[in-house]
Amino acid sequence: MLLNADRLSRLMAADGLQAVVATSAENVTYCSGFWALSQWVRRGPQTYVLLPDPKLGEPVIITGTSMLDLIADQKPWVRQVRRFSDFVIERDEEAVLDAIDQHHAELYALPDERTPLAALCNAIGDGGLAAARIGVEELGLTPGYLTALRDAFPGAQFVPADSIFRRCRAVKTEAEIERLRISARIAEQSIAAALEIAREGATERDLALAFHARTVLEGGMPVLGCIGFGTRSAMTNVQPSDRALRPGEIIRFDVGGRYAHYRSDIARIGVLGEPSAKAAAYHRALQAGVRRACHILRPGLAVRDLFDAVVETVRREGLPHYRRTHVGHGIGLDGYDAPDLGPNSSETIEEGMVLCVETPYYELGAWGLQVEDMLVVRADGVESLMQTDGSMVML
Amino acid sequence: MLLNADRLSRLMAADGLQAVVATSAENVTYCSGFWALSQWVRRGPQTYVLLPDPKLGEPVIITGTSMLDLIADQKPWVRQVRRFSDFVIERDEEAVLDAIDQHHAELYALPDERTPLAALCNAIGDGGLAAARIGVEELGLTPGYLTALRDAFPGAQFVPADSIFRRCRAVKTEAEIERLRISARIAEQSIAAALEIAREGATERDLALAFHARTVLEGGMPVLGCIGFGTRSAMTNVQPSDRALRPGEIIRFDVGGRYAHYRSDIARIGVLGEPSAKAAAYHRALQAGVRRACHILRPGLAVRDLFDAVVETVRREGLPHYRRTHVGHGIGLDGYDAPDLGPNSSETIEEGMVLCVETPYYELGAWGLQVEDMLVVRADGVESLMQTDGSMVML
Known part of the structure; x- marks a missing residue:
């Protein structure tokens, strides 16, 4: 049920x-x-x-x-x-x-x-x-x-x-978690399908078509497809255009679909060739933030402590000016279920919550970077619904 | 605009x-x-x-x-x-x-x-x-x-x-009509893609995947996929299942997507082999109803007169017990824009309306049949957004 x-x-x-x-x-x-x-x-x-x-x-x-x-x-x-x-x-x-x-x-x-x-x-x-x-x-x-x-x-x-x-x-049943697990897997498979065709000259729209088509073929329904190249990846909600991919450019995915009415929402970064030292360092810091969440998430943790720990980790690990209004949200039938993972939250993490933990970073004129994982809060810690870690995928 | x-x-x-x-x-x-x-x-x-x-x-x-x-x-x-x-x-x-x-x-x-x-x-x-x-x-x-x-x-x-x-x-601008034209075309192409794989043993789900995947590849977003075989085609909102197609069975499509935020909603019927005489005759009657609408639609026509003419035509042309609560609706940003084409409407057809005119017929234990076309009301009559007529497609 x-x-x-x-x-x-x-x-x-x-x-x-x-x-x-x-x-x-x-x-x-x-x-x-x-x-x-x-x-x-x-x-x-x-x-x-x-x-x-x-x-x-x-x-x-x-x-x-x-x-x-x-x-x-x-x-x-x-x-x-x-x-x-x-x-x-x-x-x-x-x-x-x-x-x-x-x-x-x-x-x-x-x-x-x-x-x-x-x-x-x-x-x-x-x-x-x-x-x-x-x-x-x-x-x-x-x-x-x-x-x-x-x-x-x-x-x-x-x-x-x-x-x-x-x-x-906010607290999911196992029947819900099973749907969210499949929904998350479809989103990862769809990102992989888009990355398969990412080469010089491919457009944002090409990748979006590959992404959504894979979602459909895996039994999902397309919802969210923010896929941007280069400076366009700094646009929070970037909608696919005819912009063609160039060597060295970042590809940001903030994407998800629906499976059996349950949403996915994950973020991954690709790069065509070698990233700049700055992008690589920032991305490692963002990834460290999500990893920190995976280590400390457990029932009883205060949401605001989670927020502080994630932001503090990103700052310490290489992005000292990092600022955010939240580091994620619940997910389920809606893309933003409770709780919001914000600094002023009075909520507490509970067993059975399914959370999108995310550390986006948008720098106009440069690029956007982001790691977003779907995680289940279990009695003794976290079960990740991800098959891939959030490392930058070099193409 | x-x-x-x-x-x-x-x-x-x-x-x-x-x-x-x-x-x-x-x-x-x-x-x-x-x-x-x-x-x-x-x-x-x-x-x-x-x-x-x-x-x-x-x-x-x-x-x-x-x-x-x-x-x-x-x-x-x-x-x-x-x-x-x-x-x-x-x-x-x-x-x-x-x-x-x-x-x-x-x-x-x-x-x-x-x-x-x-x-x-x-x-x-x-x-x-x-x-x-x-x-x-x-x-x-x-x-x-x-x-x-x-x-x-x-x-x-x-x-x-x-x-x-x-x-x-209810009255569309040319910019809206252009989007609706493309949306309608994508829906027809997607039905064609589904019919391409319709053979004995193919499932409703197989056809739905083919339908939605084509919608994505043509630049649309999937929304509505009611695709049913045999007796399941009599279910108004039939959602694709693992039911396999058998010889002689009806396939009913009541489907549509979104293109540049504008919806499509059309219906077509396929049959694997030869339809029964009854299904063929009923379908011809339903098609005659929509054709009648195409002939009489023009600015100034009372909606209730349109309704009466369509239902009366279906009855006269071979489905004497035909009853409906409406014979269609407007379409645009929503799947059901104004006007509703019902018998008690006090509205009048206006130039620039885009209408889904439909004559569905659901018979439990037998099958569902349906013709639904997207039509633009012009100064002197109708411009159809359809490339195919509503004839039954024999496979």
Whole structure:
């Protein structure tokens, strides 16, 4: 199961919540296992999961009638479904339906509750939650719906729950870690595919095509492809252009895709030929920073101590003026899950967190350098999801 | 320019608005030409465009400091920029910066306005709009910010503007149509690539990989890949599985990607060998429905008359029980732009609309069939963005 159910229960209890409502694509998938296509590829379509305290009832998926086929096919662990809106599906009356189509037909036979809001209100009412304290994620909710919920249930209390989901998702289940492991591996394979064609005259766009195509062929979906050459590598979010690679130039990759809805985000540096002494020295310092994180990361470590240790290491190991606003972030269904690894964080590292630890350095007029690894926090230290270390790859 | 500036001005005037604020990724790109990566690949990061009535002032982009490199590289037509939040970039003091890096350095030297909300408030105040009527798109805005704006400017009036952007984007500029043309072509090429490997034993997943890989190699980004065989083709949103293709089976594609941020969404049917007489007849009827739309589409046509004509044609041409809730939708930066082509629409077809006209038919236990074309409404009729007609492809 993707959902860290015990953690969510504890977070709900701490906030005195009898139920939570997930509304964003990420949290609907997280809370139910259901991936509602329309919600993932567009802005606006509504799918929810209402999750009561397990003592009070069963969770329920609320989705549009046109999405029911995906429930039948995906078999999410949340089994109760409510549907809304009109959508036409016919049936071959002479055919014997297979199990998936049979389930689809049963879901289609559920009453049409007309609108997402009506279906959600019915779920709350039928769930005996009309006077409950309910956490609602605002991010995915149609503007105005939160007010409408309050009007519909004057005896209930609706409070924003975005931060509860964010805190819950910070500690991954093994099912999530397995997806992140594959996602990270695909990103590394895709960088290797791009480096294979990196020679004088190849363009940033050539490398990006090779990168994304490999991601697709390994079963991933492309998301992030910041690939820049030479001075363009100093651009934080560099988008591939027709700029051709020249001898001695840095290639910076800050890239990642999605596998089974889980993101990757890693950074590696290549160089065509020999790097300058300065680039090589700076890069070793940045790499030492990430290595330091690998050595000290463990449950109980304060995030701000991690930040200080990484920055201090980079400075000591050869980049004395190094400054950063963070040295990474969690990763999961979103590219930036909790925690942010910043200097003012009051958070503590926990077992099961999956972190992107990174030490980027952008110098306009020169180049950008970066090491970014995906790491799992285990009881006794770190499990790296990387197959390669962050050394500069000389081509 | 992507923005249909005259149309937006008219819509603003009709609503008595002195300014609008775009907050979603799509509308920020639409209103400024600026593609802010963080906003496109995650949920939460804020970038805005404040667009005053041209008589009252210049538009301004409000974005995070870490996004400034993309403004320098993309050269959006909105030239005024405000930045917020801390982000570290160094500079090689011995290097002569090229024009892009120079612009980036200048943007970086702008004052840091700390938060998205503060920067937006400053832009409103400095723009002389403290007592204006301002339309704000709610969809991309951090929950709570609209209330905060009202508190900050008690003399102003803030009204939801989501529908203004939606109505504006319904009529495309030629720059948008050019992107949609390429996006549509890539989708057709990608279907062709998938059909090339469609033989007995090939899986849905094999075809999906071929489809998405071709999209990448043609310069697009994969988004939508509903590809199903046999009875699975009746699933509206079928996601590729390991199901292998068998002789005589239908292959349904409802697919599309993104090119230069513009979506494609088309549907085609293949069959391995000969289709059944029923499938062939139904498919001809569905195709006749789309062909009818091509014949009658012109500025001034009522959307509901289009709907009625398409459904009536399908029924008359061989699928007498055909029912639908819509026969398509607009397409642009979103997969479902306005208008929806439904039976209860009060909208009218306008010159410059780009429409996905579709006649899907899903029969559980049998198969799904579908024709979906991307069409531009011109002064005297339709320009199709398709290179292939919707005939069933026999393999």
